[in-house]
Amino acid sequence: ISSSKLLRKMLTTTNIFSKVLSHHRNFFSSQIVKRHGSNRAKRGLYHLKDVRSGNSVSFSERKTRRKWKPNVQTKKFWSQILCCWLRFKVTTHAIKCIDKKGGIDKYILETPESKLNSIAGNNAKRMLLSKLDDSNN
Secondary structure, eight states, X not given: OOHHHHHHHHHHHHHHHHHHHHHHHHHXXXXXXXXXXXXXXXXXBOXXXXXXXXXXXXXXXXXXXXXXXXXXXXXXXXXXXXXXXXXXXXXXXXXXXXXXXXXXXXXXXXXOHHHHOOHHHHHHHHHHXXXXXXXXX
């Protein structure tokens, strides 16, 4: 095979491969949005943290199954839009993210649903959006 034929063959296979790869990338990115979390994580604001499992390994290298639970705190946040306190079970990582965003209102409104992944967060977002719509009208 000449070098030009080989080059042409490589280019066509890479184009096909890139098209297939982009199709799979789009497929998997749509699947990531529907991320399954534990029921515990759906009831609070966990910001992608969840229960992890693995092995506890002793000195003799005996492995026993164990779980790592996220650091969850029950906390009240003041909502300036709703003018009331909102109580959530939140991880310490979520508390840091809320502080970084500048409050619970901005955090809930600006965080995509894939990262919220929470029934409580979606309910609070719906309440905030309805209050903002009422104040605009």
